[in-house]
Amino acid sequence: MSIRNAILYNYWQDFVSLLFPETCNHCNQTLLKNELHLCTSCQIQLPVTNYHLCLNDNPIYNDLKIIENLVAATAYLKYSRHGMAQKLLKRLKYGGDYEIGKVLGSWYGSHLKEIISADCMIPVPIHKSKLKQRGYNQSQAIAEGLQGYVNIAIDNTSVVRNKATATQTKRNKTDRWVAMSEVFEVRSPDQIRNKNLVIIDDVITTGATIFSLCETINRYEPQSLQVIAIATGK
Numbered sequence: 001m002s003i004r005n006a007i008l009y010n011y012w013q014d015f016v017s018l019l020f021p022e023t024c025n026h027c028n029q030t031l032l033k034n035e036l037h038l039c040t041s042c043q044i045q046l047p048v049t050n051y052h053l054c055l056n057d058n059p060i061y062n063d064l065k066i067i068e069n070l071v072a073a074t075a076y077l078k079y080s081r082h083g084m085a086q087k088l089l090k091r092l093k094y095g096g097d098y099e100i101g102k103v104l105g106s107w108y109g110s111h112l113k114e115i116i117s118a119d120c121m122i123p124v125p126i127h128k129s130k131l132k133q134r135g136y137n138q139s140q141a142i143a144e145g146l147q148g149y150v151n152i153a154i155d156n157t158s159v160v161r162n163k164a165t166a167t168q169t170k171r172n173k174t175d176r177w178v179a180m181s182e183v184f185e186v187r188s189p190d191q192i193r194n195k196n197l198v199i200i201d202d203v204i205t206t207g208a209t210i211f212s213l214c215e216t217i218n219r220y221e222p223q224s225l226q227v228i229a230i231a232t233g234k
């Protein structure tokens, strides 16, 4: 782009943002030109966990480490009721905002780029009824955002989710675990065997989904498993 065109393009962007000012997803302040989804002061206040600084000794890894072949686990943000992570993920899961998933993924990707490597990323599959309702898999958005930094292929076909799992609030803990068994199915064992895989999730709470997914994947002998989530209550 020539300098003249670059200047014109900048004017155009300013003009568009005057007509359609974008606001911060957290505090609703009008965003500056170089801010995306969050204003700078909210971005500074993001409740980061820094678990990625020690991928195999942090609260989330320690919670999941009985999973066979698990070598690393981390989550970007601390999840709390009415906190920033909850608000951002709500937009992603229930607000139809695919873009915010990519933004969250790329923010975390910028921290993970030197420390994560693998053969492919598997976004936690969602059931086809959910896919129809939401229009997309939110973990796919996160994986796409991460991909800009970590350059690992996304595999969203080798594993599928066969059960939607009904609302779990009325079940007790044991029932919940039983309900999670046989939820996932591996369709392409060749894509799993001897591969180094990264599971991508939006939020990890009980860990039941991750346990169930990893248990299914482990039947096909992957080389290693890593788990990356955007948020965790742990």
Ligand SMILES: [Zn+2]
Pocket: 024, 025, 026, 027, 028, 029, 038, 039, 040, 041, 042, 043
């Ligand atoms: Zn803000």
